[in-house]
Amino acid sequence: MSTAPDQTRPATSGLPAAQSFDRRAALLFALVALLFIGTGFMQSWNTTLTILNMGLVSAIMALGVNMQWGYAGLFNVGIMGFVALGGLAAVLVSMPPVGEAWAAGGLRVLLGLVLGAATIVAAILAYMRLPVGRMRTLAMLVILVGGFILYRRVFDAGVAAVEAIDPATTGYLGGLGLPIILAWPVGGLLAAGAAWIIGKTALGLRSDYLAIATLGISEIIIAVLKNEDWLARGVKNVTGLPRPVPYEIDLQANERFLAFADRIGADPVTFSSITVKLSYAALFVVVLLTLIWLSEKAWNSPWGRMMRAIRDNEVSASAMGKDVKARHLQVFILGSAIVGMAGAMMTTLDSQLVPGTYQPLRFTFLVWVMVIVGGSGNNWGAVLGGFLIWWLWIQVEPLGTLLMQGITAGMSEDAWLRNHLLDSAAYMRLFTMGVILLLVLRFSPRGLIPER
């Protein structure tokens, strides 16, 4: 499956190992860099770095989605769910464990979960092992109903006990109290696990079905995060996650830091905030570059060629002995893991997990705009799209407000229309993203940096 309906490959770039980062890509990256630098001069460097950090995270998400879509043509619209799982990992890894809650009902909750999982496994085993017939249906029903009752008996009491422990500040089991950096790979693992379950059921069916299934699972993951207070406090949010970088306050109290700030003539408060953001950016850049390097290696490897062969013609690829379903599952899990990792990084950056902020438009469909605009099937393209679209997403709002101020300049102060237009300017960004997506899809379907 290819992005472009009229995909005509240039004859000159027939070699699979052709450089994907060429002059055009360099130019475009330079332009996006100019946008960021311009923001620094026009607004403030602090803003630039804030946008840049989320841009880095977005670029990693786009890289993951590009792996699924660009490499294998899998249409995943459940990105939000994987991002949220990464966020959950950040909480589970980094927050200190709540001893009282564990003593009150922690083991009971875990036992309940194990029982629930065992029920499902038993039902699946019964389905696969028993001979087809009425007995099998009956056995499965008995296992499922009995298991469910047992699970609720054990689980509900445990949850109630855990959530009763100081609900205003904790009321959950807490995490492992480990450094939050560890959450990044763990987030990837969690997302990979979820992707395995989805992939096992929905891959191999038609592309639309995978889309609906992923859309559904992402909504469910958010519902779980919002309602299971024992897990991550639900809508009460977990705040104050530990950081992998120093705190501004500590920096401002540090003699050497103050001396350094003084020497370059910077305001210590602003400078400390910029230093923190730069440290995050440095960590994210390391992850991003590693992932790009790995993705490029994979893309140019026999494995990458096989994936593209499968994408472009599943029938002939399977005729050549390639296991299409297994490869799809593999790349689906890989891509989701990268997205989950990005999700953990984002929660680390925010220092809090707020399940209410996970919106499909922002976390699923915006990432899709990044991939399509940047250039599906090109890792550098996806990364470029991540930076560019994130910058636009942030900057369209002030631009929209400016535009509206221009339009409404002639109206009287208390005109209803004027206030309405000014208030609604924020929604311009949705409109703009839609227009950009449609324009790129129509006039440059292969994206800004096309696949080589």
Add this chain to the structure above:
Amino acid sequence: MDFLNAFVALLNFVIIPATAYGAQLALGALGVTLIYGILRFSNFAHGDTMAFGTMVVILCTWGLQALGMDGIGPLPTALLALPVGIAATGLLVIGTDRAVYRFYRTQKAKPVIYVIASLGVMFIMNGIVRFIIGVDDQRFGDGERFIISARTFREMTGLEEGLAFRTSQGLTIAVAVIAVVLLFWFLNRTRTGKSMRAFSDNEDLALLSGINPERVVMITWLIVAALATTAGVLYGLDKSFKPFTYFQLLLPIFAAAIVGGLGNPVGAILGGFVIAFSEVGVTYAFRKVVTYLAPGGWEPEGLLQLLSTDYKFAVSFGILLIVLLFRPTGIMKGKSV
């Protein structure tokens, strides 16, 4: 008596709400399934099409209410505004088709390209709706609130349990029946409807027998606009209008269409009710009903609720998954491209 009370409670909290909700989902799923049958892609902008149509209806209703209207007799004013909403939505979707989808039709693009294009359309419609009416809850119902209120029912029957039958629920069911009858009459009896079905069954053969594809597509969009607006207005009257909720309706609607068999109108209706009844049934606390039925001393301790209402998406999703695993073409046989 207890048995009657249990039945009334079940009727009041499960059967009536689920029937109304099922009718709303069925109308939505019919729209999705028609687009799938004729244009052969899953339209992700359908929820936002519903939101747009409902928004136009709400604005008109407010206008009429400002002129002093308070319902058409017992019925809500919104019914009078419905044709305007349908017309506006029809113009919007046909405009969208001209500007976006037609290009890909001439290119014979793959279905997934249409789906991505529909994501773009979704963003735009989302932006328009939020720009015009904002993100908040809007209520626009008026007229008589109840056909039977819980109090009158109790006085009438002398039962302990009350039964409330809201006008919006009765209206939903009545309008849905009329819409479905009209749709099936159109598809099965008129020449245009037959050409639509022919086009859906076999495009090449339909082209060969001189059916104009552009006309079929245009009529499909018009019908979809009518169905989507009606579904959206009924849902809004029954619950309330909030753009984000309409976007989220996409999941149960898709589930209904797929469960019933994509491309199959009868299946879409069936799927709508399957999803609605499971969603309401699984998230309803059956304690009250069981308490009436259980012999003395056997009253249940817990709420007897299988899942909390926040997990209603999980229900649509679970059914969807089961159907996909065991019967990928849906209950009624749908298309599988």
